[in-house]
Amino acid sequence: MTAPKARAASAAGFETTGFLGGRVLLRQPRGGHRAGTDAALVIAAARPYTKGQIADLGAGVGTIGIALAVLEPRLEVALVEIDPELAALAAETAAANDCGERVRVLARDVRELATRPRALPDSSCDLVVTNPPFTDARSSRGSPDEGRALAHRMKEGDLARWIDAAARLLKPRGSLVLIHRPDGLEAVLAALRPRFGAIVLRPVQPRAKMAATRILVYARKGGRTPLVLAPPLILHEAGGSFTGLAASIHRGEAALGFHEECSRGERRASSVTAT
Numbered sequence: 001m002t003a004p005k006a007r008a009a010s011a012a013g014f015e016t017t018g019f020l021g022g023r024v025l026l027r028q029p030r031g032g033h034r035a036g037t038d039a040a041l042v043i044a045a046a047r048p049y050t051k052g053q054i055a056d057l058g059a060g061v062g063t064i065g066i067a068l069a070v071l072e073p074r075l076e077v078a079l080v081e082i083d084p085e086l087a088a089l090a091a092e093t094a095a096a097n098d099c100g101e102r103v104r105v106l107a108r109d110v111r112e113l114a115t116r117p118r119a120l121p122d123s124s125c126d127l128v129v130t131n132p133p134f135t136d137a138r139s140s141r142g143s144p145d146e147g148r149a150l151a152h153r154m155k156e157g158d159l160a161r162w163i164d165a166a167a168r169l170l171k172p173r174g175s176l177v178l179i180h181r182p183d184g185l186e187a188v189l190a191a192l193r194p195r196f197g198a199i200v201l202r203p204v205q206p207r208a209k210m211a212a213t214r215i216l217v218y219a220r221k222g223g224r225t226p227l228v229l230a231p232p233l234i235l236h237e238a239g240g241s242f243t244g245l246a247a248s249i250h251r252g253e254a255a256l257g258f259h260e261e262c263s264r265g266e267r268r269a270s271s272v273t274a275t
Contacts, residue, residue, distance in 0.1 A: 014089060016096065020252030024067045025096045027089040035063040037235070037250070038131050038214065041204060042179050043067050044249045045216050048257030049175040050075055052126040057110045057162055058082075062090030062103070064129050069099040071252060077103045078120055080110050111161045113169070120169055128166040130178045132159060159184070160191040167195040170221040178217050179204075185215055189227075198223025200258040202230040207238065218258040230258065 015030045020043070026035055042064050046054075050072045056065030059079035069077045077099075081087040087107035094103035106119050113119050133154045166176050176196060180188050182203070192199060196219035203212035212232060233256070235246045248254040 019063065020067060020250065023252045024063075024070050025093065026061055026063060026066075027092045027096065028061055029089075035061070038179050039063045039067070040250050040252075041214065041216055041233075041256070042129055042131050042177060043071070043252065044254045044256035045179075045202070045218065045258070046127060046129045046175075046177040047071065047255040049127045049177065052076065053078070053124055054127040054129065055080065055120060055125045055166075055169050057128060057130040057165060058132050059090055059105075060086050060131075062093050062105070064131060066090070066093050066097055066099065066103060067252065068129070069094070069102055070097050073099075075102060078106060078125075079103060080106045080108065080113065080119070082107070082109045110165050111158065113165045122168050123171050125169045125174060126171060127175045127177070128169055129176075130162060130166065132162055132178065132180065134181050134184065159187055163188075163191040164195070167221055172222050174221045176217075176219045176221070180215055180217065182212050182215055188215075188217060192217075192219050196221055196223060198225045199227045200230055201227070202256075202258070203232040205232050205234050207236050208234050216256075228258075 013030055014027055017026050017028055017034070018024070019026050019035050020040065028034060046064070046068060050068050051074075053076045054065065054068065055078045056062065057080050059065055059081045060083075062079045062081075065077040065079045069075050079087070079090050081090060084107045087105050090103075091100070091105045094100040094105070108119060163176070170176065178188070185201070189199070198218075198220040200218040202216040202218075204214040204216060205212050216233070233245070234243050237243055242250065245254060245256075249256060
C-alpha cells in the first residue's frame with residue numbers, strides 16, 4: 001500500500017504519539033503539526049452518525065477517520081490525502097491501531113475523486129468528515145512543493161469542490177460533518193446549498209465570554225429543514241481548565257451530535273407547513 005521510501009522517511013522524521021487520552025496511536029511528523037482540539041471536536045460531533053462506510057477528506061495522518069474506526073469497530077473507512085508521505089503515515093497508523101483491514105488509504109487529491117477510474121463510488125458513504133485547510137492561498141506563502149501546498153492551503157473555489165465531492169460520495173440523506181473558522185462560514189454555507197440541507201451550526205468558544213474561534217457544521221444530503229444555530233460549546237472554564245464536556249471530548253468519551261437540534265428544526269418546519 002505504501003512506497004518503501006515513504007516508510008523509510010517516516011522512521012527517521014516521524015514518531016508515534018497518543019491521542020484521545022491514549023486510546024488512539026498516531027504516526028505524526030516529529031516537531032510538526034499535531035492532532036489536537038479541532039480533530040477531537042470533529043470526532044465527537046461525528047460519532048452519532050458513524051455507520052457503514054465513511055470517508056475522511058483531507059485526512060492527513062488519518063486522525064479523524066482512524067479514531068472513528070477505533071471507537072466504532074464495525075466501520076469501514078476511506079482516508080483521502082494528497083500528500084503521499086502523510087498517506088503513508090495514515091496506513092502505518094491504521095496498522096498500529098489494529099484496524100488496517102477496515103481502513104483504505106487513497107493518496108490523491110480530493111478534487112479528483114470523481115475522475116475515472118473513480119477512487120470511491122458515488123453514493124457509497126453514510127458519513128463524510130473533513131477538517132479542511134483553513135489557510136487562504138491568496139493571503140499566505142506556502143511550500144514550493146505543490147503537493148504539500150495543496151495539503152495545507154485552500155485555493156479559491158477548493159472548498160466548494162471538497163463539499164461537492166462529499167455530496168457525490170454520500171448516500172441520499174447521508175451526513176457531512178466538518179469544522180471551519182467563523183470567517184469562512186459564508187463560503188461554507190454557499191458551498192453546501194443546494195445539495196445539502198438540515199444544516200446545524202455549533203459555535204465553539206474558548207471561554208464563555210469570548211467570540212467563537214471555530215464552527216462545527218452538520219449537513220444532510222438532500223435535507224430540507226431550516227438552518228439551526230445550536231448552543232455554543234465552551235472549551236475552557238474561567239480559570240483555564242477544560243470544561244467537563246471538553247475534557248470528555250479530548251478523552252474520546254463524548255458523542256457531540258446534532259440530533260436534538262435537527263429534530264427541533266424538523267418540528268418547526270412541520271408547524272410552519274401546518275399553519
